[in-house]
Amino acid sequence: MASTPAIVIDQLTVHRGGTLVLDAVTCQVAAGSITGLLGPSGSGKSTLIRSIVGVQKVTSGRIDVLGRPAGSRPLRSLIGYVTQAPSVYADLSVRENLRYFAAVVGAAPSDVDGVIRDVGLGGKAGALVGRLSGGQRTRVSLAAALLGAPRVLVLDEPTVGLDPVLRRDLWQMFNGLADTGTTLLVSSHVMDEADRCSELLLLRDGAVLAADSPAAIRARTGTDDLEAAFLALIDAQEVAAR
Amino acid sequence: MNVRITMATAGRVLTQLRHDHRTVALLLLVPCLLLALLSWVFDGQPAVFDRIGPLLLAIFPLVVMFIVTSVAMLRERTSGTLERLLAMPLNKLDLLLGYALAFGAVAVVQSSLAGAVSLWLLGLDIAGSAGWLLVTAVLSALLGTALGLLASAFAQTEFQAVQFMPAFVLPQLLLCGLFVPRGAMQSVLSAVSNVLPLSYAVDAMAEVAASTGLTAAAGRDFLVLGAFIVGALVLGAATLRRRTA
């Protein structure tokens, strides 16, 4: 990898509710990349993301973000985090939600209208979040993470339930952010989003199955289709395990 | 501690309340209606109303704020907003103080209204000043808020949070001196009542209702209440974990 990594994960092991969820995960996320975190449901994507933002109790291992241990104080204003379920106040309007989060991260109140526009909610700024559709709520949650122009954006399935046009617009915005040097880690279990990423991290049963660019993964598995590539990697792993 | 974040949190909590008209109406009207009911119950015995009325002005804010804050904080936890906030540059105490400020402000309005109704509509007759009555009621509300925030750390569901009211508050209500003076209880019980926060809110209220100006006894009760409030907030911050399983 040419650029210095923004996130370095070394031998990360996490147990949840007594079971092993992440098993000695070692991987990196390049600075300025859009890295897709892919894997089946229950493979540990959200757990890995929670560990990176420092809200997950970890058993052992080390995570550095921008050269600092994950969860350390200075990092909290440098990372934007979108939880998998939209985490915004249903009893506040879109703008009231974002004004509050802007105050917490120390972003200018004038940033609020900008991020509302970025996620395509310009017409809904005054609406109560509780009266928005699921996809609209997801976007309010995403907008909150964009406040303060964080250097690292960690997004847990930010495009679930969105239509193709909106997804394209959001990915355009992600690309724009990456162009200005922001590092994005985006989880998804939709394989067609994988192609929009510059790097992929395939997770299965709490372990890294592959970490490479989409092109390299295609070449390695000899298939054009990333979904087929993912399945081929799983088969190869199972053969090796036998 | 960050004043900007604390104030923003208080403002946000109040805005949430402002959107919830029914809760605001309940918060403000229920204490007044209960006091009116009480004065009606003791229609023939105004002396009893004069003794119990002020005590209830200390008890209502504590009970109400305890329930409201423990549920509000639990919602913050289950909706994921707490996780988001804790991943942001926010001190845990900023969040708790924000809640305390917001519900303290609600308590000022709630207690002013209940106090005014009692004194000027229901004919509550006390020697003390309305001002100290209000101070005591607001301290009591802050105590309820701080205890509610602390209790919410131990609740996983709304059902549990609501059950904490009878579990935490009703024993204090039985032992606070409302039903039997604390000195007249069995020594075990009066010893227990000595370490329960509500006892001091009720003692303080009885004292400020009975005397003009601030007596030394009332001042001491205020200090104990203040210590309980600060202690519960600090303990609440300590039990609020940034990293969860």
Ligand SMILES: Nc1ncnc2c1ncn2[C@@H]1O[C@H](COP(=O)(O)OP(=O)(O)OP(=O)(O)O)[C@@H](O)[C@H]1O
């Ligand atoms: N709060 C929890 N307590 C105990 N176990 C948990 C908890 N949350 C998740 N797990 C377990 O950890 C494993 C990984 O969960 P995680 O949420 O990280 O998966 P995921 O890859 O994000 O899945 P999805 O795509 O469905 O969101 C699962 O087996 C799940 O059962």
Ligand SMILES: [Mg+2]
């Ligand atoms: Mg997940």
